[in-house]
Amino acid sequence: MPRSQKNDNFIDKTFTVLADIVLKILPTSKEEKEAFSYYRDGMSAQSEGEYAEALENYYEALKLEEDPYDRSYILYNIGLIYASNGEYIKALEYYHQGLELNFKLPQALNNIAVIYHYQGVQAVEEKNIELSKLMFDKAAQYWQQAIKLAPDNYIEAQNWLKTTGRMKNIQGY
Template structure:
């Protein structure tokens, strides 16, 4: 039984009913609509912590989805799952694929920066300050781009850029 038919939560059921209604009137081909159903079920499974099921749905959505913008969000969500499982290198692969399809994806840019920053912190703790600084610089590069696209987001990153001297401008909005 598809996940969309199993939701016990009132909000999930309401969302599913609304999404199904929109899907019926959406001027999209059958393949795109089917891709959306898999994507929606993947998001639902991911929200419930059912990562294997979510990945299965996302991979099916990827096979069907033709729109590069929509594909970028599927890839981004796959990256989220790998990151939450501590598979940072795998997560980076998916975030990079998302950015290749949608260079203006600030969340993917932010998450790449977060991983580089985290890896920098680990290296710094191990005493590898020079390598850590290189990763911090990479994190800064991705955060600056994410902030350029979404200037009202990522306040902590903006503060970190400013306090570490990695900010290229004085004021963020």
């Protein structure tokens, strides 16, 4: 039974019903509809913490989805799962793949920055100041890009950039 038929959550049920209506109305191919179904099931599984199932669905969606914009969100969600499992290198790979298809994905830029910032903090704890500076600078670069795309978001990152003197080259600052 598809995950979309198992949802007990009102919001998930509502989303599923609306998504099914949209799929029936829009002139899309069988593959596109199937890709969206896998994507939707992946999101549902991911929201319930069923990461292995979510990944299976996302990988199936990637096999079928041809639209670069839609593929970018699938790749982004795969990156989210790897990041939440502490597999930061894999997460970075998927975030970057998503950005190659859709450079206007500020949430991917933010998540990349978060990973680099975390690595900077780890380097500080290991007393590797040179590496920490490199990681913090990389985090700053990605946060600046994210903030350019979504200036009202990432307030904590903006504050960090200001307090560390890294708030440069962003319009309005």
